[in-house]
Amino acid sequence: MADPIAPSVGVAAPVATATGIVKIFGEARALDGVDLAVVPGKVTGLVGPDGAGKTTLIRVLAGLMASDEGAVSILEGPPAERLDAIGYMPQRFGLYEDLTVRENLVLYAEMRGLPREAQESVFRRLLEFTDLARFQARPAGKLSGGMKQKLGLACALVSTPPLLLLDEPGVGVDPISRRELWAMVAELTREGIGVLWSTAYLDEAELCDTVYLLSEGRMLFTGPPAELTGAIHNRVIRVTGFAERRREALTRALDRPDVIDGTLQGRAIRLLIGEGEKVPDAAALDMGPDTQVTPTPARFEDGFIERLGGGPEGTSALAAAYREIPASDAPAIEAKGLTKRFGEFTAAQDVSFTVPRGHIFGLLGPNGAGKSTTFKMLCGLLTPSEGSGSVAGYDLRRAAARARSSLGYMAQKFSLYGDLSVAQNLDFFAGAYDLSGAEAREAIARVTEIFELGAHLKRNAGTLPLGFKQRLALACAVMHEPPVLFLDEPTSGVDPVMRREFWTHINGLVRRGVTVLVTTHFMDEAEYCDDVTLIYRARQIASGPPDSLKAQAARLTGKDDPTMEDAFIALIEASDADGEAEEAA
Amino acid sequence: MPVLQLPARFTRLRAMIVKEIWALLRDPKSRIVLVLPPLIQLFIFTFATTLDVKNVDIGLVDRSGGVHAQELLQRIEGSPRFRDVIVLPSMAAMEQAIDEQQVLAAIVIQDDFDQRLARGQSATLGLVLDGRRSNAAQIVAGYVSQIAGGYGAELAPISARQGGSSAVTHWYNPSLDYMWFTLPGLVALIISIAGIAITSQAVARERELGTFDQLMVSPMRVHEILIGMMMPPLLVGMFNGMLFLVVAQVAFGVPFTGSFLLFIVAMIFYQLALIGMGLLVSAMSMTQQQAFLGSFIVTVPLILLSGYAAPIENMPDWLQVITYADPVRYFLIIVQGLFLKAMPASVVFHQLWPLGVIALVSLSAAAWLFRARME
Numbered sequence: 001m002a003d004p005i006a007p008s009v010g011v012a013a014p015v016a017t018a019t020g021i022v023k024i025f026g027e028a029r030a031l032d033g034v035d036l037a038v039v040p041g042k043v044t045g046l047v048g049p050d051g052a053g054k055t056t057l058i059r060v061l062a063g064l065m066a067s068d069e070g071a072v073s074i075l076e077g078p079p080a081e082r083l084d085a086i087g088y089m090p091q092r093f094g095l096y097e098d099l100t101v102r103e104n105l106v107l108y109a110e111m112r113g114l115p116r117e118a119q120e121s122v123f124r125r126l127l128e129f130t131d132l133a134r135f136q137a138r139p140a141g142k143l144s145g146g147m148k149q150k151l152g153l154a155c156a157l158v159s160t161p162p163l164l165l166l167d168e169p170g171v172g173v174d175p176i177s178r179r180e181l182w183a184m185v186a187e188l189t190r191e192g193i194g195v196l197w198s199t200a201y202l203d204e205a206e207l208c209d210t211v212y213l214l215s216e217g218r219m220l221f222t223g224p225p226a227e228l229t230g231a232i233h234n235r236v237i238r239v240t241g242f243a244e245r246r247r248e249a250l251t252r253a254l255d256r257p258d259v260i261d262g263t264l265q266g267r268a269i270r271l272l273i274g275e276g277e278k279v280p281d282a283a284a285l286d287m288g289p290d291t292q293v294t295p296t297p298a299r300f301e302d303g304f305i306e307r308l309g310g311g312p313e314g315t316s317a318l319a320a321a322y323r324e325i326p327a328s329d330a331p332a333i334e335a336k337g338l339t340k341r342f343g344e345f346t347a348a349q350d351v352s353f354t355v356p357r358g359h360i361f362g363l364l365g366p367n368g369a370g371k372s373t374t375f376k377m378l379c380g381l382l383t384p385s386e387g388s389g390s391v392a393g394y395d396l397r398r399a400a401a402r403a404r405s406s407l408g409y410m411a412q413k414f415s416l417y418g419d420l421s422v423a424q425n426l427d428f429f430a431g432a433y434d435l436s437g438a439e440a441r442e443a444i445a446r447v448t449e450i451f452e453l454g455a456h457l458k459r460n461a462g463t464l465p466l467g468f469k470q471r472l473a474l475a476c477a478v479m480h481e482p483p484v485l486f487l488d489e490p491t492s493g494v495d496p497v498m499r500r501e502f503w504t505h506i507n508g509l510v511r512r513g514v515t516v517l518v519t520t521h522f523m524d525e526a527e528y529c530d531d532v533t534l535i536y537r538a539r540q541i542a543s544g545p546p547d548s549l550k551a552q553a554a555r556l557t558g559k560d561d562p563t564m565e566d567a568f569i570a571l572i573e574a575s576d577a578d579g580e581a582e583e584a585a
Numbered sequence: 586m587p588v589l590q591l592p593a594r595f596t597r598l599r600a601m602i603v604k605e606i607w608a609l610l611r612d613p614k615s616r617i618v619l620v621l622p623p624l625i626q627l628f629i630f631t632f633a634t635t636l637d638v639k640n641v642d643i644g645l646v647d648r649s650g651g652v653h654a655q656e657l658l659q660r661i662e663g664s665p666r667f668r669d670v671i672v673l674p675s676m677a678a679m680e681q682a683i684d685e686q687q688v689l690a691a692i693v694i695q696d697d698f699d700q701r702l703a704r705g706q707s708a709t710l711g712l713v714l715d716g717r718r719s720n721a722a723q724i725v726a727g728y729v730s731q732i733a734g735g736y737g738a739e740l741a742p743i744s745a746r747q748g749g750s751s752a753v754t755h756w757y758n759p760s761l762d763y764m765w766f767t768l769p770g771l772v773a774l775i776i777s778i779a780g781i782a783i784t785s786q787a788v789a790r791e792r793e794l795g796t797f798d799q800l801m802v803s804p805m806r807v808h809e810i811l812i813g814m815m816m817p818p819l820l821v822g823m824f825n826g827m828l829f830l831v832v833a834q835v836a837f838g839v840p841f842t843g844s845f846l847l848f849i850v851a852m853i854f855y856q857l858a859l860i861g862m863g864l865l866v867s868a869m870s871m872t873q874q875q876a877f878l879g880s881f882i883v884t885v886p887l888i889l890l891s892g893y894a895a896p897i898e899n900m901p902d903w904l905q906v907i908t909y910a911d912p913v914r915y916f917l918i919i920v921q922g923l924f925l926k927a928m929p930a931s932v933v934f935h936q937l938w939p940l941g942v943i944a945l946v947s948l949s950a951a952a953w954l955f956r957a958r959m960e
Contacts, residue, residue: 379802381959405804415795417608424607431600432803486802 014039015085015163015194016061021070023056030056031067032217038163038194043185045208045225046198047300049495051466052214054198055091058167061196062088074163084112087161089152091168097141101132101151104140108155126154129184145367146177153184164188164195170204171493174366174521175565176572182207200493201522202301203565213304215495220307228303235273237280238265238296243288247507253285254314254504261302261311261500264507265527266547272302274310301496311500317450318478319508325357325483325515330393332357332484332515333378337387340373347373349538350387355531357483360506360516362529362546364568367521370538372488375519379486380404392483405433408477412489414469418462422453422472425461426479433480447475467498474505485509487518491525503528523564534571541575597805601813608790609783609817619783619821620828623775627768627829630775631837634767641725642669644682644691651699657710657736661692666728683715690714690725702740768839769924770893772829773916776852777859777887780822781880784863787814788955789876801959811952814867815860822856823849833924843923847933851919854940858912861947862887868954887913912943 014037023031031053038044038061046054059065061072063079063086074082095104105126109119127133130150135143140151149169156164166185170178182204185195197208205211206225213221213228221228242249250269254262258277263270273279282291305311331354338351348370355361365371376382378389380400389396392406416425426447430440448454451471456464461472470491477485485506491499506516506528518525526532526546533543542549546564553567554560556574610616643661647654662670671688673679679691693711701708710733714722791797800810830848833839841848862883870876888894890904891913897905908914915936922928 376798381798381801401804401806404802407802409799409802411795411798413795415799417604417796418794419611420604420607421611424604424611428600428604429803431596431603432800432805434596434804436596 016072016074016196018057018061018067018072019070021057021060021067021072023053023060023065023067029217031060033070034214034217034219035222036061036196036212036219038196039210040162040194041189041192042209043189043195043197043207045205045211046196046214047200047202047205047208047211048198048214049200049466049498050493051216052495053217054200054214055167057214058088058165058196058198062086062165064088084159085162087156087159087164089156089164089166089169091171095140095148095152095155098139100137100139101127101143102136104151104155105158109158112159114158122158126157129187130154131180144177146173146180149173149177149181150184153181157188160191160193162193164193166195166197168198168200170199170201174369175523175568176366178204179569202304202496203299205300211300213307215304215308221303225300228307229298229300232272232275232298232302232306234295235275235279236296236298236302237271237273238268238294239271239282239285239287239291240268240294241288241290241292242269242285243290247511249287251314251504251507251511252287254311256280261305262314263500263503263524263527266545266550270296272298272305272310275306305496305500308495308497311497312504314504316505316508318447318474318505319512321446321450322478322509322512322514323481325513327513328357328393331355331390332359332392333361333517334390335374335378335387336389338374338377338384338389339386340370340377340382341385346538348377348535351533351535351540352387353531353533353540353543355515355517357515358510358513359530360510360518360528362526362532363517363519363535364521364526364532365535366572369536371519371521371535373538374535375486375488375517378517379407379409405480406482407484407486408480408482409486410473410477410488410490412492414473416461416469416473416476418460420461421458422461422464423457425472425476426453429476430479433482435480443479443481447479451475466494470494470498470502474502478509483514485514485516487516489520489522489525490518492520492522499524521568523568526564526568534568536572536575537579542571597803598809598812601805601809602816605787605813605817606820609821619779620825623779623825624828624832626775626778627771627832628836630771631764631768634771640668641666641689641721642671642687643667643725643729644671644673644679644688646673646676646679646691646693648696649694649698649700651703653699653702653708653740654694657694657733660732660736661729664728664732666725679713683713686715686717688715689718690722690729692729707737764837765839765925766921768833768837769920770917772826772833773855773891773913773920774888774893775829776822776826776855777913777916778884779825780818780856780859781863781866781884781887782877783818783821784814784860785866785870785876785880785883786873787818787864788867789870789873792871793873807952807956811864811948811955814864815857818860818863819853819856822859823852826852839924841924842927844927844930847928847930848920848923851916851923851933851937851940854937854944855912855916855919857944858940858947861944861951862912864951865947865954868951868958887911890914891917893917909939910943912940915940 016038018034018036021031021034022029034057036057046057048054056065060067061079063083072079075085079086096107099107105123109122114122127136130153132147132151132154135147140148143151153169169181173181185197189195208225210223211221211225212219246264246267246269250262250264253259253269253271258274258280259271260274261272282293285291285293333355335351335353338348340348351374353361363371363375373382377384378391380396380403391403394403394406396403426444430443435443453472453475456468461469464472491502510516518529520526529546531543531545532549533540542552549567549571550562550564553562553570556570557566559566645658647658658670661667671682673682673691682688683691691713693713695709695711698708712726712729714726716722791800830841834841863880866879866883867876870879890908890911897908897914919928919933919936922932
């Protein structure tokens with residue numbers, strides 16, 4: 001096979017450029033005058049929350065969509081004439097689920113016109129590269145999320161294009177597979193390929209050589225990620241040793257005028273101080289005698305929040321209007337030996353935990369490891385094969401309906417009725433949770449005011465901006481003031497300000513005594529939990545507060561101050577090593 | 586506290602019904618789609634499935650050339666049933682005319698036709714029919730023998746009577762207008778197609794939208810969800826049924842002689858049976874596409890086995906047994922009876938209870954499958 005991209009070091013000419021791109025859908029300006037360049041041998045990050053316009057821009061670059069204004073050039077020509085030069089991996093890569101890994105590769109090789117005699121060596125290289133050689137005969141539909149993405153990448157690479165457009169390859173992929181994907185991309189850039197990596201995960205931005213930060217169709221920032229974090233250098237602090245409970249401390253800190261953003265990090269809180277404000281010391285924060293304030297490195301997300309004008313206040317209007325959940329010694333959520341088998345396959349094995357009232361409990365784990373199965377058993381969507389569970393004191397087998405009326409549920413994917421108006425959605429969910437008459441009207445009026453839905457009541461829920469969808473989903477879940485909330489990856493893909501707003505409400509509700517169960521593979525969300533359990537290969541491999549998991553990981557890896565993601569990876573790798581040792585024995 | 590539970594149950598049920606109706610009717614376009622195509626179908630199919638044979642050409646080979654033959658020819662030419670009578674010079678020409686579908690049938694008058702009649706003997710008329718269009722040809726044969734029989738009776742009234750010719754009167758449809766027969770049947774068919782198609786989307790739509798889980802974690806009970814999902818197709822079907830009733834009388838002049846109340850009751854039973862089948866398809870399908878294909882797989886046999894296209898008595902025995910499970914079969918009888926012969930309640934009831942049984946079985950099966958497919 002002729003290699004079209006012999007390592008051409010030092011060539012700065014971009015493989016793709018877009019200038020002044022405008023794309024209008026109906027009345028919405030999906031892209032509003034956007035510039036971008038992809039340089040060979042580098043990873044260019046296209047970063048932004050869902051709905052920012054990332055996919056639209058990539059489709060314009062790939063020649064699948066014409067822009068209303070602006071120009072695109074791929075290797076100094078229009079995209080339509082350079083299709084052979086573009087490797088494109090859409091968000092849902094077009095894998096044929098019934099075909100095997102190998103058959104998919106053959107199909108894409110044929111479509112790309114790769115000569116038969118060259119195919120074998122290319123496949124060998126790609127299968128080795130993606131570590132899929134063992135799974136050649138497996139149907140693509142039976143692969144895990146991470147493996148599917150790798151296969152998608154392999155299919156996009158059959159002809160080694162000089163430009164590779166990757167639309168959110170990290171979505172739905174657990175941290176381990178995500179690291180592997182990054183390693184693969186790093187190798188491709190060494191070969192001189194120009195990679196455009198789009199993502200909604202802000203931690204991925206820091207891995208890119210250049211970042212384009214897109215928000216609502218406009219570029220908020222262009223340049224190396226360090227430039228963005230450099231601007232807020234010295235303004236990020238970590239506070240420990242405060243006397244109050246951490247959620248109270250965070251709320252109070254966020255209500256200060258000089259603090260523009262803050263998050264929980266295990267037992268610590270992390271604060272971003274506004275531009276021009278004096279960074280407060282322990283005395284200024286007034287959180288007790290043992291309070292310690294240490295500077296901490298800024299993250300890309302901090303920079304994004306700063307550009308968006310800071311996060312919300314710490315006090316939640318929702319929590320203020322919420323009823324106080326009566327105190328009780330009985331656990332709010334309890335799982336006892338929950339096991340689920342689908343035929344031969346065990347999806348969850350003997351999962352047990354208890355969550356006391358007013359706690360946030362996190363179910364973590366890679367996709368397909370069993371966390372969703374456990375979650376579904378606890379909210380009554382699946383009947384356990386063995387074991388039992390209870391929610392708000394109601395046994396899931398014997399009082400399923402009562403258990404269900406005690407919980408509010410919100411899923412990662414917007415799962416309200418998009419064709420119905422906001423008001424109709426609210427009406428329906430009020431009725432579904434047994435609110436009628438004056439009670440229903442009151443509840444609807446309350447959430448309408450808190451979430452500022454008033455102006456959108458007549459609008460179809462499906463056409464709302466992402467932030468309002470998020471608010472509507474939460475509104476529908478809490479209208480009946482349930483004592484327990486179930487959240488399924490509630491904030492993946494939303495912009496950090498919306499995520500802050502969401503967690504401000506959740507933190508407020510927890511202080512009212514609401515108990516929260518959250519599934520996530522988003523490590524940021526894990527930090528908000530009081531306790532987590534890590535589920536891997538259907539079993540719980542580690543449980544405890546986030547800090548204790550991090551401490552375990554520190555012992556395993558020897559790394560001091562590991563992140564939650566480091567802990568996740570270290571614990572899973574340790575479990576794999578144990579498994580292999582057992583098998584060997 | 587059973588007293589408090591009752592209103593609570595209705596709250597959920599009402600919310601579900603209102604939501605389902607909004608989901609179907611909120612979009613003005615979909616409102617039109619639910620009513621207009623069935624109405625257009627009714628118009629088109631009524632004209633398309635007419636069993637009347639009008640506007641046909643028939644051939645005539647006159648080898649006799651006599652007076653009686655001429656008289657017969659004129660009578661046939663004078664009949665409104667035929668457009669043209671093409672006189673063909675020879676048997677070979679006749680063969681070709683039928684072969685090329687120039688004529689549907691050809692009358693062959695033998696050369697001794699006039700002589701025999703003149704002698705007072707009976708004469709035979711040859712009729713060649715195009716078997717490729719057997720239905721229409723049968724009807725043409727009927728027309729021709731009616732005309733020939735009439736002429737024969739005039740010539741020899743006594744011998745005809747002795748020959749035992751029959752005098753036919755058509756009850757309930759005296760002028761033998763086939764629209765009277767086809768249109769009530771079409772009401773049954775079009776309602777079944779629309780009913781199953783709408784219902785089959787219900788559960789599948791929730792699954793595809795991702796709202797199914799959201800629905801299942803709410804305190805909503807399975808029966809409440811299913812009743813909610815039954816409402817929109819039931820209402821749309823009832824509306825279309827009434828509309829068809831009016832259109833049949835106003836636009837097509839087909840009389841409705843039966844009881845309106847019985848029609849409503851029968852419609853409800855019929856709809857429930859169809860909705861049960863639609864929900865069964867829906868609960869089985871994971872996507873709307875599967876549901877759409879599934880509704881086809883169900884609807885086509887329902888129609889073909891209903892007795893509308895071919896009489897059930899002509900089917901093999903084992904197939905006849907299967908038709909007992911076909912709701913269209915029963916409603917077809919009811920609706921034709923109510924339109925044309927003021928079918929009394931007791932007779933309607935005979936067809937009604939099987940519909941009730943089918944509804945009960947299919948709805949229970951749908952509920953069971955709905956629960957089973959949750960996992």
